[in-house]
Amino acid sequence: MIRADIDPKVGGHFLVIDRRPTGDAVHYGVFLELRRPRRMVFCFSAAEHDHNADRIQIDIEPLAEGTRLTLSHEMCSEWGQFEEQTRQGWVHVMQGLERELDAMQVVSVPEIVAQVAGEPSKASAP
Template structure:
C-alpha cells in the first residue's frame, strides 16, 4: 500500500480565528464558500456541527449536481477542525481526512489546511489543491468583509 498524498495549503486572513473557524460550521456562511463554484448554485447545505456529526453540501453545476459529505472527528473552536471527506455522497467508502488548524497572527490569523488523500487518487492532486485554494479564497472574501 502506498503512502497517502499530503496536500498542505496555508492562507492568511484579515479576520479573527473565531470568525474564520465559525464560517466552516455555520450553514448560512458555508453555503457561500464551501465547495461553491462561480457557475454553481447551492442546492443543500446541512451541517450537524458536533463530533460524529455529518454535513452534506450539494451544488447544482452545469455538468450536474456535485455532492460533498463530511463527518466531523474533532471540533476545537477556534483552532482545530478535523473531518472525513467524501466527494461523492453515494460512495462513503472513499473517505479522506482534512485537518484545519488556525493560529492567531497579529490582528488576523493563518489557516493551514492539510488533506490526506489515498495514493490511488494521485491523478487528482493538482485539481484538489486548486479546489481548496478556491475555497479558501471564497472564505477570505466572506470573513474579510463587514457584510460577511
C-alpha cells in the same frame, strides 16, 4: 453551493451539494474533531458510506497582523488523479472565505494564509 446539511458535533455528519458546470457535486462527511475556534478535522467523500474517505484537517492560528489557516488534505489513493483539481478547489474555497470575511468587516483580515501542508498525501485504503 446549493445545499448544506450540517450536524456540527464530533461524530456528526454533513452533506454539501455544489452546483458545477458539469453537474451537481455531492459530498458527505463526518466530523472527527472540533476544537473551537482552533481546529476542525473531518472525513470527506463523494460517496455516503465510503470507507476510503479523504481526511481534512484545518488549524487556525491568530497572528499579530491577522490569522493563519493551515489546511491539510490526505487524499485517498483512488482519487490521486484529481490532486491538482483538489488543490485548486481549496484555493477557490479560501479565496471565497477571504472575500466573505472582508465583506463582513467584523475582523481585520489583511490576509488569510491558506497553506496546504505539502503535497496532498495519498492515504492508503485500510
